[in-house]
Amino acid sequence: MAFWLMIIVLLLAAAALLLVPALRHNRTDNATSRDTLNKVLYQERLGELEQDEQQGVVGERPELVKELQQNLLDDIPGQATAQSKPINRWALLPGVLLLVVVAVGFYLKTGGLAQVAAWRQVQDQMPELRARVANEQAQPLSMEEIARLGLGLRTALQQDGRNINDWMMLGRVGMALNNATTATQAFAHAYQLDPNNLEVRLGYAEVLTRSNDPEDNRQASQMLRKMIAEDHSNLRILSLLAFNAFEQGDYRQAIGAWQVMLKLLPADDRRTEVLKRSIEQAKVQAGEETVKLGVNVTLSPEAANALPQQGTLIISVTDGKSPVPVAVKQLPLSRFPLSFSLDDGNAMMPERLLSSLHQVKVRVRVSHDGLATPQAGDWFGESALQTFSGNGQVSVQIDKQVP
DSSP states (O other), X not given: OHHHHHHHHHHHHHHHHHHHHHHOOOOTTTSOOHHHHHHHHHHHHHHHHHHHHHTTSOSOHHHHHHHHHHHHHHHSOSSOOOOOOOOOGGGGHHHHHHHHHHHHHHHHHHSOHHHHHHHHHHHHHHHHHHHHHHOTTSOOOOHHHHHHHHHHHHHHHHHOTTOHHHHHHHHHHHHHTTOHHHHHHHHHHHHHHOTTOHHHHHHHHHHXXXXXXXXXXXXXXXXXXXXXXXXXXXXXXXXXXXXXXXHTTOHHHHHHHHHHHHHHSOXXXXXXXXXXXXXXXXXXXXXXXXXXXXXXXXXXXXHXXXXXXXXXXXXXXXXXXXXXXXXXXXXXXXOSSEEEEEOGGGBSBTTBOGGGOSEEEEEEEEESSXXXXXXXXXXXXXXXXXXXXXXXXXXXXXXXXXX
């Protein structure tokens, strides 16, 4: 309301600047006309001549009076000047209307009225959005609702910049929207307000860990090491420390953190399998992996006679239950018999490692074009399903052809 009142006052002031000067005009009733002024001057001059004659200063008064009368006649214009007619006030109405239309039009075009309306709508929705975030049983927010929550939080923080919970929530909104700048700045503000708050420290360390800036990663590593020194059994700190170390190539520290987590978790916790696979992957990256599957490949006489001059050997390992490969390896076509090995480094996905299998089935295919999809006429061979405990040998003979 105050904004619109100010707009109305400014428009009235602008209209007044247009109307007042045009409506003002000289009123002839009270103004001194030129003829009246000449008459007054003529009478004053006659009085002065009479006084001069009495004092004997002048002796030719009739001639001077005659000359004064002649000057008065010369000063009277031959034709009365036409009096200007004032402007009709109704003729100024279109100008006032044009002023109002142009001002309102510019505001609607550049004033962000739609954005202000959307902002007011977000302000009205904020209590509901906050309640849904706090209630784990409520329906999760959509990406659009998360963006609205972020706008509402920024507005609230303009009024109360020391609200740590709102800064943390804004940081989580930035993470959900994949806006690293918002997330980092929000948690940095919260950390400045309360550097001893564990939730703030963990949130800030997580944002820095996920950053693409190596300096942010190093800062997160320092924070996490300090926190783990204070609490050796905090699973969240251990998880972040392991992830941070793995991303920076410190695989030994990552393995150590994950192994500590395995000791802290119950044996039937579903997270233990994920941790074991992560440890195996870190060992592969560190060159400490001992899991190895040896494969020996031979050709049948028919396949040997039909072998192309050039091609690719595609090896895939499954668990015998699902056709989706766990490990895949490609080798250029060479002489047979051929021997090679596979390990967790050949895994298709980090969560499905070769070391996690208890039985394996190996398929070897000769591809003319190197495509993963079998083509008609490709020669292949499969091994029998056999147990696997981390080390073993599998023999495959290429003796079949894709129909």
